Amino acid sequence: MNVIEKVIEDEEKMKEKINEQKFDDAEEICKRLLEKVPEFSDLKKNYIKILLENVKIQDALAFITQKVTAEDKMRDEEFNYLTALTLYYDGQYDKAKKLLNIIKQTNNSEKIADLIKKVSEIESVKSKANDLFKQKKYEEAIEEYTKVLEFDPQNKKFNSLILANRALCYQKLNKNTEALRDSNQSIKLNPYYARGYVKRGNVYMELKMYDDAKADFQKAKDLDPSVSGVEGFLNDANKKAEKARKRDYYAILGIDRNASEHEIKKAYKKMAMKYHPDRNSESEESKKMAEKKFIDVNDAYSVLSDPKKKSMYDQGVDPLNPEEASSGGVHFGGADASDILRMFFGGGGSPFGFSSGGSGFGDGGSFRTFTFGGPGRSGFSFNFQ
Secondary structure, three states, X not given: OHHHHHHHHHHHHHHHHHHXXXXXHHHHHHHHHHHHOOOOHHHHHHHHHHHHHOOOHHHHHHHHHHXXXXXXXXXXXXXXXXXXXXXXXXXXXXXXXXXHHHHOOOOOOHHHXXXXXXXXXXXXXXXXXXXXXXXXXXXXXXXXXXXXXXXXXXXXXXXXXXXXXXXXXXXXXXXHHHHHHHHHHHHHHOOOOHHHHHHHHHHHHHOOOHHHHHHHHHHHHHHOOOOOOHHHHHHXXXXXXXXXXXXXXXXXXXXXXXXXXXXXXXXXXXXXXXXXXXXXXXXXXXXXXXHHHHHHHHHHHHHHOOHHHHHHHHOOOOOOOOOOOOOOOOOOOOOOHHHHHHHHHOOOOOOOOOEEOOOOOOOOOOOOEEEEEEOOEEEEEEEOO
């Protein structure tokens, strides 16, 4: 009775997780249930459906082969439908079509007919978009890929590929924010798509976000060591990430090396306003890019506004690079952007001991006096007039 009560309890939890679309949790519960009642047909069907939701297509095929018996299929025709659906999601369209033609002899339901139609048409729906891409008609290809995404919203693996293709079109048009958005969505739909990580890594390379690119190339390599070019991409990202650590603070602020103190302050205010995350919040991708640039801008100002640090930097030593300098000072590099925003625009306890006598950025707002530092911390102050 204790075992039965636990099984019933876990089954209710599994259904809750499915309703909440928390399929990772549902998978773990269902796997645990199958260990206790391995011949329960409803559980087998649920497990296959959950694996498909998690885009674990190969796991679903293996489970069907190893655990779904001929008796299961005779007793419940849905097993045959789920097998065909899994083959379809895996891109094995000919096998799916053959099985569906057998099924429809005894079951020509609307669900079967709909899947037969999808299997028959899926290859052709993306051909026009692919042809436009090959012809380098990227704007038109984007329109076609957008239409393809409406073909079967449930086919996550297929749609992940289409989003990655559309991202590549945006990248070719130098629309990297849009490319990053589509790449993120592609990976969200299919977290096991190794090429998707490679493609997003290449977008990050275009954006000079080399550490993010490294992480994606490494993830792709972990998922599939044989994925084309991943080792070279990873090596290139490592080299560029190392080189990028020597930042050009003058270029970041958009000034030359002979800029006056006033010009440095003016440029800093302009760039900080430009890359303020609240001014770039139209998408998570644009906000993330702005946060990185915002940190770089603050790092640049913290060096170039300080005569001692500026002198060190002009002599080829970055005072914010711990490998190049051991002197103290304020260092924004590696800080969370939210910490920096709190320092500049209020919001309580800054870890850097920040205080302000001004109103901050905003329409009509201006900086007055800002002081960094506190007890036991090195610091500096500056004024915006």
